Amino acid sequence: MIFSRFITLSLLTLLAGALALAAAAGRSRAASSASATQSIGAYTAGCIRNSAAIPMEGEGFQVIRPGRGRYFANPETIEFIVDLGKRVNENANGIILIGDVAQQTGGPMLDEHSSHQTGLDADILYWQHPIALQRSLTGQERENIFPQSVLNDQRTGVDDFKWDERIGKIVKTAASYADVDRIFVNPFVKRKLCSEYPGELWLAKLRPWYGHDGHFHVRLKCPAGNVSCVPQEPINTHDTGCGSDLASWFTSSGKIKSQKSSGGGTRPKLPDECIAIINGGA
Numbered sequence: 246m247i248f249s250r251f252i253t254l255s256l257l258t259l260l261a262g263a264l265a266l267a268a269a270a271g272r273s274r275a276a277s278s279a280s281a282t283q284s285i286g287a288y289t290a291g292c293i294r295n296s297a298a299i300p301m302e303g304e305g306f307q308v309i310r311p312g313r314g315r316y317f318a319n320p321e322t323i324e325f326i327v328d329l330g331k332r333v334n335e336n337a338n339g340i341i342l343i344g345d346v347a348q349q350t351g352g353p354m355l356d357e358h359s360s361h362q363t364g365l366d367a368d369i370l371y372w373q374h375p376i377a378l379q380r381s382l383t384g385q386e387r388e389n390i391f392p393q394s395v396l397n398d399q400r401t402g403v404d405d406f407k408w409d410e411r412i413g414k415i416v417k418t419a420a421s422y423a424d425v426d427r428i429f430v431n432p433f434v435k436r437k438l439c440s441e442y443p444g445e446l447w448l449a450k451l452r453p454w455y456g457h458d459g460h461f462h463v464r465l466k467c468p469a470g471n472v473s474c475v476p477q478e479p480i481n482t483h484d485t486g487c488g489s490d491l492a493s494w495f496t497s498s499g500k501i502k503s504q505k506s507s508g509g510g511t512r513p514k515l516p517d518e519c520i521a522i523i524n525g526g527a
């Protein structure tokens with residue numbers, strides 16, 4: 246009897262200990278998930294909880310125009326940029342200049358972009374800037390670099406004098422990452438790359454879009470564990486998109502068709518969670 250009571254007490258003590266441990270583990274899990282980054286919502290209506298700042302430079306990459314405060318990202322995006330820079334430097338002898346990524350909390354920007362809201366979109370210049378290839382840009386130089394168009398003055402095609410043979414290698418390398426969902430490029434840039442790399446299926450990831458003649462725009466997939474991140478429809482990876490899809494962008498005189506107005510349609514709504522994050526309350 247005494248023996249069994251002893252056992253009961255010991256069991257209770259053990260049980261209490263185990264519960265305390267479990268509670269502690271639960272707390273630390275909660276604490277670590279609160280500090281982990283989450284990309285929330287859609288690329289065009291979303292935000293980032295606990296974004297990270299992209300380092301201003303590393304092997305093969307430099308951030309430009311940091312004064313705009315758009316160098317924040319999901320850590321997966323930073324990992325991608327750091328790795329791509331290294332490969333571009335080693336395999337193409339080139340450099341990637343990183344333009345707009347996202348604001349610290351993500352969310353809509355007042356100008357230019359409708360996306361770049363979840364820290365998973367990054368603008369990368371085509372320009373193989375001669376100074377940046379040699380050394381780190383100064384703070385002032387970084388602020389004063391603007392994307393240079395690769396199109397001719399009539400905007401009827403890529404200008405071969407502005408085109409750098411490294412561009413194809415760089416865009417192809419970027420498209421080779423499994424985490425890269427799609428890359429937006431100007432229709433003329435896609436046409437150029439379709440002719441440089443005929444039939445290669447990575448071209449499927451290149452989505453023709455207006456603008457994008459001074460930079461390409463990489464969009465990463467929703468990272469694992471980012472439970473509120475809204476993915477886009479998957480692209481057809483079996484079709485390069487170099488045929489009728491690309492042709493549909495051009496008029497019979499060889500220009501890019503003008504952009505249809507969105508007709509003032511309703512803008513996508515930000516998730517409530519994002520409104521709190523953007524207002525600084527979460």
Ligand SMILES: [Zn+2]
Nearest residue numbers: 366367368462
């Ligand atoms: Zn962009």
